[in-house]
Amino acid sequence: MKKTVFLGALTVAGMAAGASAAATLDDVKARGKLNCGVTTGLVGFAAPDANGKWEGFDVDFCRAVAAAVLGDANAVEFVPTTGKTRFTALASGEVDMLARNTTWTLSRDVDLKFDFVGVNYYDGQGFLVSKEMGVSSAKDLDGATVCIQTGTTTELNLADFFRANNISYEPVPIETNAEGQQQYLAGACDTYTTDASGLAATRATFENPQDHVVLPEIISKEPLGPLVRHGDNEWADIVRWTLNALISAEELGITSTNIGELSAAPGDNPEINRLLGTEGNLGEMLGLDADWAKRAIMAGGNYGEVFAKNIGESTPIALARGLNAQWKDGGLIYSPPFR
Amino acid sequence: MTTITDPHQGQFRLSMLLYDSRYRSLTIQIVALIGFLMLIGWLLSNTAQNLAELGKEPSFSFMMEPAGYDINQRLLDYNSQDTHLRASFMGLLNTLLVAVMGCITATVLGVIIGVLRLSPNWIISRLSAVYVEGFRNVPVLLWIVFTMAVLIETLPQPSAFRKGEASMSLWDSVAVTNRGIYIPEPLFSRSLGDIHLLGNSSLRFDVSLDLLALLAVLIGGILTSVLIKRRADILQEATGVRPRTWHWRLGVVVVPVVLVLAILGFHLGYPELKGFNFRNGIHLRNSLIALWLALSLYTGAFIAEIVRAGILAVSKGQTEAASALGLRPKRTMSLVILPQALRVIIPPLISNYLNLTKNSSLAIAVGYMDITGTLGGITMNQTGRELETVLLLMLVYLTISLTISAVMNWYNESVKLKER
Incomplete structure (x- = not known):
């Protein structure tokens, strides 16, 4: 008994010590696996398929980081987290990074001590209602019962939106997307609110998606991005530049089909050469080898390919690129130069 | 001739803490206590240090x-x-x-x-x-x-x-x-209002005067009813005959409450x-x-x-x-x-x-x-x-x-x- 208590205390201490250790890169390499925090299941972003293999927009980003760091896109342990547990999981060192529809806000960045490495999806909060209710605007929702995931920024936006418009509502707090879907479909709430992308993904799994509609109002800015613990800048750099590599690859026209050819020998475009490691020593600067970006891009394709495969217009989720188009195409997706 | 043997008065030696059964259990307890306190202290300082490193005092x-x-x-x-x-x-x-x-x-x-x-x-x-x-x-x-x-x-x-x-x-x-489930709510058309306690602080709360009035009348009624029962008990002890009191006892509880409700303009929403x-x-x-x-x-x-x-x-x-x-x-x-x-x-x-x-x-x-x-x-x-x-x-x-x-x-x- 005494021994168990002592070992338990040691474990707690070990976990606490792990949290403060700075060298996440070394930990990941020693473990041979990347622990990546994802949602408990949001089709298109992160959800296990019929065979239990995780797939989705955020999952592909985890795989890209694992490919860049470990050379194996499958060396990822996916840790499902809820809106409530995600930050504790990251802060305690249970996961090395979060790729989980998490909104970049000042307090999360500064007060919760995390580093957002960039934005991989520009989103906004919307409302899903059933068509038969005949609601055309979120301002018509006076007195409605609203299902809302707790521990999210959307919860605070919702309170602000209804207060600013001086209308009332009844919040029904729920823990996971699946629970929200169940309550919404059973009519326990009139509307379900979360990021518009999440609503589209949820709607796509309904039996009759055409009976439901996402209201036109987007009531907030929700820049979603991957994040890591504050204080380990080397690791943050690796995750940040992996994201930038995927974005730059789309901009430069590097796809999973032509990457073999482009990386075989230095070509005419020096930026492609630097990115793919055929020229310069960018990989070395990051503490990785020269092929890191090549492997990251080969894991799931460039940003555009990952988008199209998981949530693009040809999928049931059918999200348009919109704000998430490359800057050259009028969107906000923009990577600093590889130089 | 009797000899009185004093109990052995040998001076205290440190080794007695371990070998003398009078002190041993004390020694063990003190050592265990120190160990336990050190463990707690170490856990606390570890937590404090890690939080400080994270910048979350x-x-x-x-x-x-x-x-x-x-x-x-x-x-x-x-x-x-x-x-x-x-x-x-x-x-x-x-x-x-x-x-x-x-x-x-x-x-x-x-x-x-x-x-x-x-x-x-x-x-x-x-x-x-x-x-x-x-x-x-x-x-x-x-x-x-x-x-x-x-x-x-x-x-x-x-x-x-x-x-x-x-x-x-x-x-x-x-x-x-x-x-x-939605059920009717009690409303008072001639309400006495609320008392606001604790001003504007986070723990402020209102007490409804209507409720207080009702409670006061109810408690008063119950006390009177108890008095009637005592009197009946005394009569029974003295005479062996218990007077019929249930209608009085019910009355003193119900009638004042109904009266107060009527005065306050009770209705259901x-x-x-x-x-x-x-x-x-x-x-x-x-x-x-x-x-x-x-x-x-x-x-x-x-x-x-x-x-x-x-x-x-x-x-x-x-x-x-x-x-x-x-x-x-x-x-x-x-x-x-x-x-x-x-x-x-x-x-x-x-x-x-x-x-x-x-x-x-x-x-x-x-x-x-x-x-x-x-x-x-x-x-x-x-x-x-x-x-x-x-x-x-x-x-x-x-x-x-x-x-x-x-x-x-x-x-x-x-x-x-x-x-x-």
Whole structure:
């Protein structure tokens, strides 16, 4: 008994010590696996398929980081987290990074001590209602019962939106997307609110998606991005530049089909050469080898390919690129130069 | 010649701490204590150091910042601009509400089922056994989630009332929907108003003067009724004839209450369908009902067993003696058996009340905003103060439990066998 208590205390201490250790890169390499925090299941972003293999927009980003760091896109342990547990999981060192529809806000960045490495999806909060209710605007929702995931920024936006418009509502707090879907479909709430992308993904799994509609109002800015613990800048750099590599690859026209050819020998475009490691020593600067970006891009394709495969217009989720188009195409997706 | 041998007065040596049985146990205890304190100190300093390295020094100042979120069931006024402290206070009240409701229902249910399980009627005693074993042997979380699922999936949505597929029950006064049950609310047209206590602080609350007036009249009535009973007792002692007093006793309680209600302009506000939901009336949310039902049914099963054990602990001779005196079975139970059984029942009953209160923290499974949902859920998540909120939460539950314990122990003292 005494021994168990002592070992338990040691474990707690070990976990606490792990949290403060700075060298996440070394930990990941020693473990041979990347622990990546994802949602408990949001089709298109992160959800296990019929065979239990995780797939989705955020999952592909985890795989890209694992490919860049470990050379194996499958060396990822996916840790499902809820809106409530995600930050504790990251802060305690249970996961090395979060790729989980998490909104970049000042307090999360500064007060919760995390580093957002960039934005991989520009989103906004919307409302899903059933068509038969005949609601055309979120301002018509006076007195409605609203299902809302707790521990999210959307919860605070919702309170602000209804207060600013001086209308009332009844919040029904729920823990996971699946629970929200169940309550919404059973009519326990009139509307379900979360990021518009999440609503589209949820709607796509309904039996009759055409009976439901996402209201036109987007009531907030929700820049979603991957994040890591504050204080380990080397690791943050690796995750940040992996994201930038995927974005730059789309901009430069590097796809999973032509990457073999482009990386075989230095070509005419020096930026492609630097990115793919055929020229310069960018990989070395990051503490990785020269092929890191090549492997990251080969894991799931460039940003555009990952988008199209998981949530693009040809999928049931059918999200348009919109704000998430490359800057050259009028969107906000923009990577600093590889130089 | 007698020699008096003094007890050996050898001087104290350090080795005696280990080899002398008089000191050894003391030595071991002190060493163990020092080791234990060092372990605690090391854990504390480790935590403090790691938090400091993360730049998150413990601080409770976040409790005074605006919460920013809404709470559906609030017993006092609250909006999203109030502080986290106020939000936690709302959560605490919700916890206490479901705990008190649960304890009362569980006790009533437990006593009835416990007595019925001893019934000579085979069907009744078997049915009670099925209830007890069924509820006792399935985790309470499953019962909570199951009850919630049943409420949500089987009851009609508010839109069904609009379409005429469902209608209100009890002369259009109660609406049973899958979002909860709406019942009429008491209203006063000539209300006396409220007293505002604690000004504008986070713990402010209003006390309704109407309620105070009603309570005062009710207590006055009950006291008068007790006086009438005493007088009847005295008369019975003196003359052997008990005067008929029940109509007087009922009258002094009911008539003043009815009078006060009439003066205050008492009427009922009925729920009505407006827009998406029913408005007015009291909304018993599905989360409250699910949690309350599941907790009471679950704990009721345990209490039933405690009651049965208490009754069986009273020797059979007592029942037989009561029958010999001509008491009917009902009166035997209420006058002879139960008062004696209470002495056995109350101590384990306390721990079941404590269990129910602590189990109410499972509320988050159905989205009931108790203190775990507000302080330990949303506040913790929005502020990222895990250590502080969990410590506060533990303190709150500890306080509630110790209070219940103290009250019940005091009650136990008052019913236990007085030995003179």
